[in-house]
Amino acid sequence: MYQEDNPMKSIDLPVVKAESLNQDYFILWVQEQSLAAQTKAGQFFQLKVPDSQSLYKPISVYDVDKAFIGFFVKKLGKGTNALSQLRRGDLLSLIGPLGTEFPIQSKKKVVLISGGVGYPPMWYLRKQLAKQNDVYWLHGGNSKQDVFPCDEIWTVDGSLGSKGFVTQGLEAILKFNSFDVIYACGPEPMLKAVYQLANEYKVKLYVSMEAYMACGIGVCHGCVVPTGSSENIEYKKVCDDGAVFDANDICWSAL
Amino acid sequence: MNRLQTSLGKLQLSNPITVASGTFGTEYGSFYDLNSLGAYVSKTITLHPKPGNPPPRLYETEAGLINSIGLQNPGLDIFCSQYLPKLSSSLSIPIIVSFSGSTIEEFAFILERLESVEGNIAYEVNISCPNVENEGIAFGVDAQTVRKLTERLALLTNRELIIKLSPNVSDIVSIAKAAVDGGADSLALINTLYGMAIDYKSGKSKIKRGIGGYSGKAIKPVALALTYKVASAINIPILAMGGIYNWMDALEFFYAGASAVAIGTGNFVNPTAARDTLIGLEDYMTERNLTLKDVIGKVEF
Numbered sequence: 001m002y003q004e005d006n007p008m009k010s011i012d013l014p015v016v017k018a019e020s021l022n023q024d025y026f027i028l029w030v031q032e033q034s035l036a037a038q039t040k041a042g043q044f045f046q047l048k049v050p051d052s053q054s055l056y057k058p059i060s061v062y063d064v065d066k067a068f069i070g071f072f073v074k075k076l077g078k079g080t081n082a083l084s085q086l087r088r089g090d091l092l093s094l095i096g097p098l099g100t101e102f103p104i105q106s107k108k109k110v111v112l113i114s115g116g117v118g119y120p121p122m123w124y125l126r127k128q129l130a131k132q133n134d135v136y137w138l139h140g141g142n143s144k145q146d147v148f149p150c151d152e153i154w155t156v157d158g159s160l161g162s163k164g165f166v167t168q169g170l171e172a173i174l175k176f177n178s179f180d181v182i183y184a185c186g187p188e189p190m191l192k193a194v195y196q197l198a199n200e201y202k203v204k205l206y207v208s209m210e211a212y213m214a215c216g217i218g219v220c221h222g223c224v225v226p227t228g229s230s231e232n233i234e235y236k237k238v239c240d241d242g243a244v245f246d247a248n249d250i251c252w253s254a255l
Numbered sequence: 256m257n258r259l260q261t262s263l264g265k266l267q268l269s270n271p272i273t274v275a276s277g278t279f280g281t282e283y284g285s286f287y288d289l290n291s292l293g294a295y296v297s298k299t300i301t302l303h304p305k306p307g308n309p310p311p312r313l314y315e316t317e318a319g320l321i322n323s324i325g326l327q328n329p330g331l332d333i334f335c336s337q338y339l340p341k342l343s344s345s346l347s348i349p350i351i352v353s354f355s356g357s358t359i360e361e362f363a364f365i366l367e368r369l370e371s372v373e374g375n376i377a378y379e380v381n382i383s384c385p386n387v388e389n390e391g392i393a394f395g396v397d398a399q400t401v402r403k404l405t406e407r408l409a410l411l412t413n414r415e416l417i418i419k420l421s422p423n424v425s426d427i428v429s430i431a432k433a434a435v436d437g438g439a440d441s442l443a444l445i446n447t448l449y450g451m452a453i454d455y456k457s458g459k460s461k462i463k464r465g466i467g468g469y470s471g472k473a474i475k476p477v478a479l480a481l482t483y484k485v486a487s488a489i490n491i492p493i494l495a496m497g498g499i500y501n502w503m504d505a506l507e508f509f510y511a512g513a514s515a516v517a518i519g520t521g522n523f524v525n526p527t528a529a530r531d532t533l534i535g536l537e538d539y540m541t542e543r544n545l546t547l548k549d550v551i552g553k554v555e556f
Contacts, residue, residue: 008285010526053472053500055315055523079315095526212313214320214523219280221327222313235307235327254309 008098008217009035012050012091016068022145025074026084030092033067038097041104041125042208042244045096046216047071049082056095057083058213058223058239060185062120063127072120098216100244102206104128108180111203112137113170113194115186116146121208125183136173140166140190167193174201181206184247188255195247205247211238226254258540259533261293261514261547263492264440266349266377266415268293268515271547272505272533275470275496275519276353276379276419277324279529281342283522287530293515294349295342297334299381301354301390302361304330308386314452314461319471319498320520321450323462325386326355331365335372343374350374351417355381357389359404366411377414379494380404383421383446385468395421395446398433405437417494419443422474422481431485443494443517444485445478471520472498479511486512486552500524502535512552 017029028047039061046056057079062072075081086092102125110133114122119139129135140154140161141147147154152169153161162169167190170182174197184194185208198205211223216239224235225242227249236242236249259270270293274283277298281289289295307327314321328334331354342350352369356362366378382401384391394400401418409416418434420427422445431442450469452461478497486493495513499505500521508516521528540546 008282010286053318053524055320078317212311212315214313214315214322214520215278215282215526216523217282217285217526219282220278220313220322220523221307221324222322224307224310224312224327226309233306235310 008095010093010095011035012093015086015088015090015092018087020084021148024145025072027062028071028073028083028086028092029068030094031067032069035097036064036067036069039064039069040097040101041128042102042121043097043099044243045071045094045098046213047083048079048093049086050091050093052082054079054082055214056093056216058098058216060121060208060243061097061124063124072123074117095216099239100242102128102183102208102244105181106132108133109178110135111170111173111179111182113166113182113184113186114139114150115166115190116141118184118186118190118208118210119148121185122183138166138169138173140169165193166190167197170194171197174203179203184208192252192255195250195252198247207245207247207250208243209238209245209250210243213239215239226251230254258546259537263377263417263494263515264415266294266440268349270533271509271515272529272536273351273494273515273517274522274529275517276381278519278522281345283526286526290347291530291533292348294351294377295346296351296379296517297338297342297353298328299326299353299355299384300328300331300334300365301326302331302356302365304328304333305387309463311461311463312467314467316450316452316469316473319450319469319473320523321452321462321467321469322447323386323464323467325464326384326390331368335368339372339374343372348375349377351377351379353379353381353419355384355387355390359407362404363407363411366408370412370414377417378408378412379417379419379443380408381419381446383419385421385423385447385449385466386464392421392423395430396424398429401430402433402437405434405439409438416440417443419446420485421446422448422477427481427485428488431489435489435491439491441492441494441514442485442489443496445474445481445497448474448477470497472500474498475504479507482508482513483511483554499532500528502532502539505532505536506539506550509547509550510552510554512554514551
């Protein structure tokens with residue numbers, strides 16, 4: 001008999017609450033005590049509609065509250081659109097929790113920065129950090145549809161908050177304050193810009209990377225990001241080496 | 256009575272359900288007992304470690320998956336010293352080691368090294384990966400080369416020698432016959448088809464390298480047709496794969512002439528797909544009082 005020591009689970013759970021935020025974003029909640037207890041900020045689950053012939057979609061954990069786990073999802077394609085159709089009582093197929101977690105600090109000055117669908121993991125992370133740290137959260141999106149509650153909002157079209165890229169906000173606060181750690185999640189161009197700023201102002205940076213996935217459990221090697229130096233790239237898997245990486249490990253020039 | 260007993264040449268399998276190289280790992284042991292499978296198939300190993308292709312490497316289409324992994328693997332040394340001993344000690348089912356090379360000598364070198372490792376081991380020779388330049392498909396498209404390579408390898412081993420064929424050829428039967436003439440014990444087919452996807456809004460390829468390997472539901476009719484075609488032309492067993500997600504898909508391949516099947520992309524759609532396929536097949540055979548032998552190659556027209 002051969003079974004892994006720390007088994008992952010695939011499980012079907014009823015949706016206990018389905019919230020539509022606007023035409024692009026929605027939140028699904030499930031209830032499962034033991035899964036909730038082991039789910040850390042920065043981790044994700046593979047989600048799909050039961051019996052669908054499509055792949056699972058990797059969705060980061062938005063919140064854990066007692067036995068409830070929340071997934072904040074953007075409709076991006078067939079899989080996420082199917083998930084958006086789920087209503088209270090419908091079954092959701094899950095595999096997880098998967099991937100690495102954000103390292104939790106104490107007594108630090110912390111910046112969270114998120115872009116677009118990078119928002120959800122920051123919500124749970126902020127909850128974990130807020131008790132023992134001084135946390136400031138900037139979030140940016142294309143338009144007011146893409147932004148949600150935080151400390152500082154940026155939109156590319158200026159429809160809500162400051163007009164421009166959220167990284168402009170980061171630069172402004174780094175210029176006049178000292179911080180110990182930055183956590184970032186969002187599209188690659190944003191993460192690259194955050195990395196440059198973190199380097200310039202010498203602040204420790206952790207990033208949560210996004211990637212297209214198939215298995216989600218470390219088998220297929222489909223979801224890789226380049227790490228190491230540009231002369232000697234090592235592709236690491238977002239699903240089990242990440243999704244949270246120390247930004248210094250990523251080979252940003254190869255992205 | 257084991258209704259699902261089957262064999263691939265010299266290799267006796269307690270059931271015909273295996274997994275496609277590159278789509279499986281011991282991680283699936285979290286979901287079910289891997290020793291329930293007919294055999295375990297490793298990810299393809301090459302002589303030297305391969306970093307793999309730049310991302311994006313994946314794209315899901317309407318009915319399948321395009322991949323461009325590029326045979327990322329730790330190389331023969333680490334596989335033999337770390338991975339294979341761990342597999343051998345924990346699995347009681349046959350382990351089919353998939354490997355690839357860039358010259359006939361390199362294939363031979365790898366096989367000789369694997370010969371030194373004890374265990375219930377068989378070989379699947381990957382001459383059909385569409386995602387690498389020098390290994391893989393470069394070997395699988397020319398009948399002469401396939402024959403020479405198979406001859407060379409067959410002389411070096413008494414273990415089961417499976418040649419894995421590509422669908423991306425004009426005449427798969429001539430390639431299959433070349434492998435048979437060279438001394439293959441069985442054939443595995445099909446590897447992925449060439450596939451590509453482009454974002455119509457930006458004009459950008461969804462896969463960094465452009466063309467990748469296409470698998471999943473969409474390729475099942477192609478795989479079934481090629482299985483039937485090859486099975487009708489040769490007399491060694493076939494390990495068939497291509498879009499098998501469940502026991503009903505698997506049955507179709509047995510009717511077409513396969514002696515065993517592999518689940519590939521189906522593992523990603525359902526992590527217990529291989530086990531579920533096995534259970535479904537057992538139930539079906541028991542209900543109808545059939546054995547696998549009653550079904551293999553018995554397609555009617």
